[in-house]
Amino acid sequence: MTGLLGTMTHNPQLNRNGRLQHLLTTEGLPAPVLLNILDTAESFMGVTERDVKKVPLLRGKSVFNLFFEPSTRTRTTFEIAAKRLSADVVNLNIAASSQSKGETLLDTVDNLSAMHADMFVVRHSQSGAPHLIARHVRPEIHVINAGDGRHAHPTQALLDMFTIRRYKRDFHTLRVAIVGDILHSRVARSQIHALTTLGVPEVRVIAPKTLLPAKVERLGVRVFHEMAQGLKDIDVLMMLRLQQERMLNARLPSTEEYFKYYGLTPEKLALAKSGAIVLHPGPMNRGVEIDSAVADGSQSVILPQVTFGIAVRMAVMSILTGT
């Protein structure tokens, strides 16, 4: 049986013409849509490298960064991306303002819409909050998910894809491993959908059983619990951040034991293919999920990821506004 009126079941990111209306998740987006974002980002790389780092594509547009959950890095990269497109940017840390006064999420959105917002960049602790907003706003307003609960973080996944393509070229020949707390990770979910859509033949997840969600293999990944097996023949390693609170609710005994079995050290990295690259969405816990020698080593592409992130977010914003 299918849900009501199709509104809850059709892909809410694409409009009737199949164009991108919102970016909420990488799930369900066709490969050409993802590749178009990567190609457009490629064209913005020139902008980010020249002296005058601005193009007028979003001149006169207002971008509201709606952060219901604290974030410095992601919010800053969205802000820089919007400003390089000449948009006006308003940053709102809602956690500290209206929500604490009892205003509902959609009330907040309505009020900001009345200030003629053209785009909302939303981060929220609850999975699905950006979907709710996207269903609610007027059709001329675009919503970008900047991370919702454990659900999705599509721009992070897209910048990861951009990074992989820059260093490895062809998705169709790669073996990729995602290592760490898959259960709580919105980044991992978005990476898995993007990788499988772009034709990566083998995506692996490597984690202890307490950090894997039920039936994760249905997302199209192979499950490993041990680094030695999981890293064999791997071209790309995508590390995930481990939150300290995982120790509190008995999912892990200690960061030390986690590091010993799942932390990426030069020895473990040597188990992968010789030219393998290492990604991390940041911020890193050195000595927990990754050793400094790897993070700062020759196979790490963690800092380029941050640079590419700006071009990718510029691409998403310009595509959404049709410029």
Add this chain to the structure above:
Amino acid sequence: MKLHIQNGRVIDPGSGLDGVMDVFIAAGKIIAIGDAPSDFHPNREINAQNLVVCPGLVDLSARLREPGFEYKATLESEMVAAVAGGVTSLSCSPDTDPVLDEPGLVEMLKHRARSLNQAHVYPVGALTQGLRGERLTEMAELHDAGCVAFGQADMSLPNARIMMHAMQYAATFGFPVWLRPQDAALADGGVAHDGEVATRLGLPAIPVCAETIALSNIILMARETGATIHLCRISSAEGVAMVRVAKSQGLPISCDVAANHIHLSEMDIGFFDSNCHLVPPLRGLGDRDSLRAGLLDGTIDAICSDHAPVDEDAKLLPFAEAEPGAIGLELLLPLTLKWAAEMRIPLPAALSRITANPARILGVDAGYLSLGGAADLCIFDPDEYWRVEPAMLQSQGINTPFLGMELEGRVKYTLVNGNIVHHD
């Protein structure tokens, strides 16, 4: 008031009566089925041609939201919804504010319900004070005030010892204990079935073992204490299998399922449809199929509406924050008919799951047709399609996963004690 109901297909699931005939009502009672009594002059005739005349429906789980939650729904609105759905007897759960744990509150609710002169209301009293799972309520007093059973609504009992004592005490007086099997710690924070959809959407999950572990405790303690147990709103295939075994061993256990759960699965959550945020969670397709089969083979005795009106603002929130629940009183009949049609089950057998069987579980005089019995009737058109939309619903809530869908089976008349309390 004398009523003559003409040419309806009269079905009494309990006795097996099924045929086109007339029903005669006087002074609130059924005085004849078939031929007219001599000298019968009706005040009103109802033409029931092509309609089904059956006992008024009996619902084991309706939240009327009074006292305490009148912004979600009122007794008035939900009692109208009940009879609009053909429900003439219903049991309401104790999770009101204040909780139904004192005789005075029960008497007041019974009085308020009686004065509305619609469906009969049979409160389930709180098993523990404030549903906190610490101290027992005065069950005997509450029973005298009108409670037909004792339960915890959606609150789990925090430990096995309290559950054991509650069952022993209830068994002392022969009071049934109604429990929804769910282990509190395993379900803590979860909002969806621990399966593919929760994984995809990143929703905190409730594993099946949250149900089966609690179920195992309940079954073992029922054996130990001899308490009569009713299991509310079972949700999983494994749970159905456990109940089947327990029943085959002759334990005094009955079981119901919510109407939504025999049709929907986790897949219906789609992109975070908060109307599918239900308690217990919608589980996998295999679970749904086992619920449907368990209902057919009698492992599950009854279908309940699990009626829970929620105000719109409380649903316009991210999935996990949205208040769980769906309305059901007005969908109980069509969703039962839908199950029967899909499983190719004859109408009388289907109707027994919402009439005779739940009445037996409630232990009340309802759910059947007999001479001299109360004229609580549901008269419905089994073939009429209608669209589930706010204008067609009497409940104050419009929260249902079926919103916008067409369902077959529409209640035309509802009679309570021979009075026409609803006419479509």
